[in-house]
Amino acid sequence: MENIRRLLESKEKFLVNRKITLHDDARFGPATMPDQEFKRYETLCARKSVNSTVYAKVPFVDSFHGGRMYDEGDNLHAAGSLLYPRMSVPYYRVEYSVNVWGGTYFFAFDALFNPEIVIEKRTGRRFGNSGVLVHVLKYHPPEERVLAINLPKDVMVFDVKHMIRVIDHSSNF
Amino acid sequence: MKGVQKLKSISVLVPLERVQASLSEIGFLLDDTVTIVADGKFWNKMLYVRGEETISVSEEIGDAYPKDPIITICGSKMTISKVVKGVGG
Numbered sequence: 390m391e392n393i394r395r396l397l398e399s400k401e402k403f404l405v406n407r408k409i410t411l412h413d414d415a416r417f418g419p420a421t422m423p424d425q426e427f428k429r430y431e432t433l434c435a436r437k438s439v440n441s442t443v444y445a446k447v448p449f450v451d452s453f454h455g456g457r458m459y460d461e462g463d464n465l466h467a468a469g470s471l472l473y474p475r476m477s478v479p480y481y482r483v484e485y486s487v488n489v490w491g492g493t494y495f496f497a498f499d500a501l502f503n504p505e506i507v508i509e510k511r512t513g514r515r516f517g518n519s520g521v522l523v524h525v526l527k528y529h530p531p532e533e534r535v536l537a538i539n540l541p542k543d544v545m546v547f548d549v550k551h552m553i554r555v556i557d558h559s560s561n562f
Numbered sequence: 563m564k565g566v567q568k569l570k571s572i573s574v575l576v577p578l579e580r581v582q583a584s585l586s587e588i589g590f591l592l593d594d595t596v597t598i599v600a601d602g603k604f605w606n607k608m609l610y611v612r613g614e615e616t617i618s619v620s621e622e623i624g625d626a627y628p629k630d631p632i633i634t635i636c637g638s639k640m641t642i643s644k645v646v647k648g649v650g651g
Contacts, residue, residue, distance in 0.1 A: 394569040423604050423624035426597055439624075480599075498600035531596040535609045539616045539636035541567035 393540065396489060403489040405546045409536065410482050413454075417501060418474020419443040420466035432506045433524060434465055434476070442468040443476070449524035450511065453479060453502075458515060478502060479528055483536050500536050502528035567615070570642045571634040574649045578621050578631050584648030585610050588641070590617055597623075615641055 396403050419430055420443045427436065436443040443466040451457040459465065459476065466474040484497040505527045512520035540546060574581065582592075590610035598605045603622055610617040615637030621629060633649065635642050 425623040498598045501597045532594050535594040535596045539618055539634050541636060
C-alpha cells in the first residue's frame, strides 16, 4: 500500500490489475485456524487447541459441498493430516498486480468465506419422509467492497474477474 | 467528499478498541469484515466508510504479539491527520 502511495505522489502513470478467483481446494480446514476464527464453527465442532484433531459435535450438513453429511464424532480435520482436511472452507484468491516501469509487481491474499450455521428441516433417504431438524453449515462469499484495496478514485483498477475471452471464429470460414 | 483523495497506511501500537473508538468519533461506520490469509497469517480486516472515504483496519489474529493494527486511509488530508492524531500519531 505504501508503495502505491509513493507511486501516486510521484505522478507516475501505472495500472492496477485485480483478479478474484474462487477456490475450493481444501487449503483451509478447522484445525489450522486461529481460535478467533475457529469460534465461528464451535456450534458444530470441537478441538483442544490449534493443530489438534477436530471432531464433529453434532450431525450437520455442509450445504456448500453438495449437502455433504457429517455425523457426530466424525473426524473433520486430523492432526496427523493437516494438509488434507475433510471439512474445508472455500475462499477467494485476490491478486493485485501493479504495472510500472515495464515491471509487474504482485500482491495476493486469500479471503475466507463467512460461515453461517442454521437449523433446518431436511427430508430424504437419510432423514426420512417426515424430515428431521439438522444443523446446516452454509458459506457466504465476502462482499467485493471489503476485498478491495483502498485506492483513490483517480487510480484505474482493471478488474479481470469478469473477463470474457473473445474467440475469433472468422478463421474457421 | 469531493476533494482530492490521498492514501496513507500506518501501523499503530495501540489496541484495536482504541482505533475503533477513534474512527467512530469522527463519523466512520463499520461497513463489513472479512478474514484474510496472507503469507500464512490470518488477519481480520474491517472496512469503515464515511461518504466516499474509506478506512480499512487489519489486525492479525492468533498468537501474534504485540498487536499492531494496520490502518489504511483513503480520504482527504484532513481525515488522514484526524485519524493519525486520534490513534496517538
